[in-house]
Amino acid sequence: MSIKVLFFDDDVNWARTVDIFCKDSKIELCQMANIADIRLKITQDPTFNLVVIDISTPKRSILEVIRYLKLNIPSVKIILTVSDMIILNKLGLTSGALTKLGVEDVLVKPYGQAALIKSIHGIHQFESWQTLKNQDEEEDDQEEAVREQDDRFTGVKLENYISGSVNVFDLYLRTSRNNYIRIFHRGKKFNKQKLEKHQSKENIEYLYFKTADRGTYINFTNKLLEKMIDKDINVGKKAGLVKEVSEIYIDEIFTKGIDAQIVTEGEAVCRNIYNLIQEDDILFEMLESYLNLDNSFRSHLFGTMFFSSVICKNVEWASGSTVEKTCLGAMLHDIGKLKLPEIFKTLSQKVMTPSQLMQYKSHPAMGVEMLAKFPTISEPVKQIVYQHHEMADGSGFPSGLPGIRIFPLARIVSLANHFSNYIVEKNMAPKQAIHPFVMERNTLIKFDQVLIKSLIIGFIKKGKS
Template structure:
């Protein structure tokens, strides 16, 4: 019997195996989900007709009606319904001439291939939750919410600058300030009403620079920041620098999450949302050229670097007549993940520059594009085009790049743009110079200039110029080719 619980997210499990249904339902119920189980497609459609679900977990192998028939029914009758499609193997798709991207077009929001763990399934469901879902399920504070000192390992926490802490009226998770090594004070409780005055008091009177929260809550922070950014990008009341700053905070935590726990489904979804937000910023911010001229971010950490590369690379794409929403979002997603292969490198190499490495270390470093391609090959929601761009993001137009020493039109244009922006951001940090000055350093160095397609360099110059005073270039970079694409994640 299906019992209504107004506070629980409701899940429909549709699978031909009663044993799997029982074990999965028990696990999800332990994790505060309300669950209904069905072992046929017909029963699944009847359940969908009678009630609403947060998500449907559908095995494509289900019978009477088939999984594909149920998926088509959902798309026709319940547009917007979240559907996690399960496959016993990828071979299941061949008989129907399908692939993962076709399933997505048919209405699947996620595709999982067995075997997978219950924890992985839980991660997928959490990745589907909206801000409204998160807010609805915030635990209500019980007892006193006075400040409380706690002793806990520093390794369990992540931090943000106090001026970059974004939240709604209700706090989504517990927030702390650090007293010292492994010592914290809980200053805000999940469910508390947010007070800007209180936060400013910590900053101005007590000199607090950072706020801390648990690593387990980092995904909630990313999701909220992405949501907030999507709402303010078109607002004329919020300045361009403030929008760029918010998206930077989001990107930093997103890349930190990927480096820390891997590219989980939630991170993929938030990466796509951040890419969409980047496109909207480029479309709506008429003074972006001025924002880019004044952009100053000299933090050398890998998380900030990925965002800076994303910001400048997408701005370059915007200068071409052939630019599109899909192209910009594809570029943004590739930029955000371009250094993901570094998670396979020894930790001490991640923040080293090549000039500081030994020959043996340099050989490992030059493999990180291939490491990234291999990592992404295991993610069904990241397509071949993104992988190609990332594999080539250190290739140069003159053939001096790595890992394969490609040259000329064998180097993808987006990859060449990313390699340019990657070098540019490193120079900007090393020299502590404003973006226009950093670009001049590249332009006066004939050996550096040879690395990049000349048309790409021309369009890089244009991102710092008032668009009213320039015309877009309608040609592709000379001797270049673009990545085949249909959508940002395809």
């Protein structure tokens, strides 16, 4: 199925170039000669998935159309193109303003065909499941054996999987190394009885989908979690689901890298985590049963993000927007390690050689350099990534800043980062680790006392001292 895109750029020559870009790429491009025509066209034909608008020649009418789309047709995704990023600054279009306008990505001209196609397909792929309808009325009874490499599949615990009435991607059972059975087909009805039949015959712990569908899984599950927040659904189900989607999201970032849509999904993951732990029952369920951290990279990042959320919950000045930025910064804090050899993802600083330590200390700056390519990532998130190893006593890196000069949100992530590491190093559950952690001298001198208190409060049930 082709992606329908409305396109406006008053540079006629560049518009022709883009038309050539989109041929043979399953993108149905509709060129608009006048910015005002976009509003009329999309009202008449709501099947358009995306709008690409050039803002190199700033006009009030362009911003008015963007605001109209955001308010009246929020399902339509917007990509802005611009000849120079300075133009966005002059218009006051900060990362926050772009997000409020519903802008998913910004491309700087002259962008190449690959960049345009990646942006369009990336945004569409995550949400393509929303257009699915039953292909027919028959149950999804066909099964087939599939032999493919294990790394082409992603597993999700059966107890944490929730489906809609229609399968949003193909689902598989793993029978042995590199061998699978496809039991559900994308677009077909979800057959619960069929799954229960397999469960009664086999010891099934995981369902699998293609790793190429990870983005779809993340988007689908984020939407489910948004709906589940206020519903009377089993606490363990909510807790397990939020941990599962967070870790799969982390896998997506650190194997495929960052793009505009993955950042948007990360913001949704952060909102869902924070909203869910507002319910004390879910917070304590996660602390007691679901926060089993290990030495893996994904586990560390999830732990850092989760404990950052716990601290934010108990900090008076943390607004919803602040929490979202803090959690996204926590999720991305080690993104610079992608530029380092694989060993640095799990290697402890305590066992590094002097040359390794010097190399390791470059990862915050490398992370900021990577994020600089994405205008929709806010400055606070970049500051968190750059300063997450700074310490209150000035002993941190890369700048050795004293406590008062460290960005407040970076202080939160720094504390959460170290507590996450402490749990793994000591092989302790969070509830057992919190007391010895806060009693250590290093904790008391290296971290903000108010934030330490906020972390402790997260472990105290209401009505208990």
